[in-house]
Amino acid sequence: MAAVADQAQMRKGPWTEQEDVQLDFYVRLFGERRWDFIAKVSGLNRTGKSCRLRWLNYLHPGLKHGRMTSQEEQLILDLHATWGNRWSSIARRLPGRTDNEIKNYWRTHMRKKAQEKRNMRVSSTDASSISSSQSSLTEPMEIATSMFEEEDGGVMGPSMDQIWNELAVLDARFNHEGCEEEDFDQLMQIPPMGSLWNYSDTALETGGPGKGH
DNA sequence: AAGGATTACAACCGCAGAGGA
DNA sequence: TTCCTCTGCGGTTGTAATCCT
Structure with missing residues (x-):
């Protein structure tokens, strides 16, 4: 009561x-x-x-404030293409950025990009050229925006076929670097979860994050 | 300069899973 | 085993700031 x-x-x-x-x-x-x-x-x-x-x-x-760097933007695009809306997973690869921040960033920026791209297509191409342009995408930005194509008014997710196609592209890229999913942390040079945010503040040195449990 | 439109970001909500009593 | 609490996640909404006409 x-x-x-x-x-x-x-x-x-x-x-x-x-x-x-x-x-x-x-x-x-x-x-x-x-x-x-x-x-x-x-x-x-x-x-x-x-x-x-x-x-x-x-x-x-440990939080960074302010605009995303181009590297961060690139990473978000790559990771989103791989994992979709798993914002917390994506955030773990970006030290100092939160899932909320990334989510917001994606919504505002990518939506805009998708819309711009869509407008370009509408004005310059017919339906057949759309599918051919999809297959020639090489940049993460293009991949992401293509996967984020919108219907009028609403955000539309990619089809499963698209997802698997793009995954194959990314997979090929990572394999080219000679790394597997498990090596991703090393590739990105990100510390493991527990030490993601290191407190510089001495007040926390005895406790620290993730100590509970 | 004013006001409407758009963007960026903070915060809330509902749900699900983990773990303890 | 069941219930309850806590935590974490993703989606959504609200609002301040900025841009544009």
């Missing part, structure tokens, strides 16, 4: 600077676990879920 009342009073919406400071303090104190507990003891009128999201997507010390 009281819990229901509490839920009703929970704060929503944008975080204030004060809330950020408070959350930061308590996460450093208790670690990145037990978000409901942190939400309670911190006195923030937020749900644990909200606290976790704020921390992971904004306050985490």
